[in-house]
Amino acid sequence: MRVLLVEDDAMLGKALSTGLVQAGYTPDWLTDGESADEAIKANSYAAVILDINLPGISGLELLKALRRTSDLPVIIMTARDGLDARIEGLDLGADDYIVKPFALSELLARLRAVHRRSQGRSQSVIVLGNIEIDTGARTVRKDGEWLKLTAREFQILELLTTRTGRILSKSDIEAQIYSWDGDYESNTIEAAIYTLRKKIGRDLITTIRGVGYVVNP
Template sequence: MRILLIEDDPLLGQGIQLNLQQRGYRVDWVEAGEPGVSAVLDLRPDLLILDLNLPDIDGLEVLRRIRREVELPVLILTARDSISHRVEGLDNGADDYLVKPFDLDELEARIRALQRRAAGRSQALLTYRDISIDTQARQVTLQGELVSLGRREYDLLMYLLESAGRVLTRRQIEAQLYEDDLESNALEVHVHNLRKKFGKNLVKTVRGVGYFVES
């Protein structure tokens, strides 16, 4: 997934770019609005992360220009935290809004949600090899046969498939799927159950790092 970041704060911009790259995303970063508009048109990214307080033109003007030319998910980052500012951003075509300061895990979660929405996965059939998932009914089939999954098994399967080809650390998975009552071996148990139900080669282990499924 290719992301364009328009952010004028060099420390924040570099931090976001490096962090998302470490998580498997391709991230281009520009520090002002005018080159940002040009970058959207030239690079055609899959998603735009847009700061509103830019040094040359206002981020909302950037958003309006982009919306006249292309359709892509837009996540606004800003210190403007009033309800009126949020409404203004959404009314001008933003898909989501994240107020500074924010946690990078939450930023990635918002990106994944926008990616799913853009792909129509919230209302579509998700397929991976011989696995099919009805995301509305939360029903999973393997070669046409219904597979019974617990809630957390289903959530883990979805998270792995949506991140196919990218290694997810234990910390990332636990932060995404589990509450504070997580038992020490719960993740291993759920991975074991997925392998038992879908084949031992579905979920790969990177020892000392985490898990992934092949893309």
């Protein structure tokens, strides 16, 4: 899942970005509101993790502008004494908030929760036939047996199974799983889906020739 992290504190931003990568996310990290506004308009994100106190455009100003055109899930980060800012952020349309300092595990749990809600799901487990995908634990079972997937394979499987019935083109998938500075080859998606099918079976993911891939409900 590709997420936008907006945090101007270099130490915290680097730590969160590293933690998100280790948890299987693809973060784009920016340090000011103006750059974040441009990034949201130009890229496809599953969620935004937004600090309120930013140089230039504040986090609340950015959130207000975003809510005029988008329902993109937003988690705001605030200081412990920033009760008024938390209330204002929620009133402006933030999906959740987290108070600094916080544990990375709490942020990840909140991120999973807002993403589930944005997909209309209340649970982290997706069952499709004999395949069971736990997006929280990042595990997959087939006929009750655990499968070993690479991080890239899981990202693609999660993306397709949380959008059942929707055809995703190769460029749609790339936009969701690669950051703007990501280094990948042109056939990476095809290769990952090929190996993924060998592990989970060929029937789950359907190729629509010349269009993209889909998982049917």
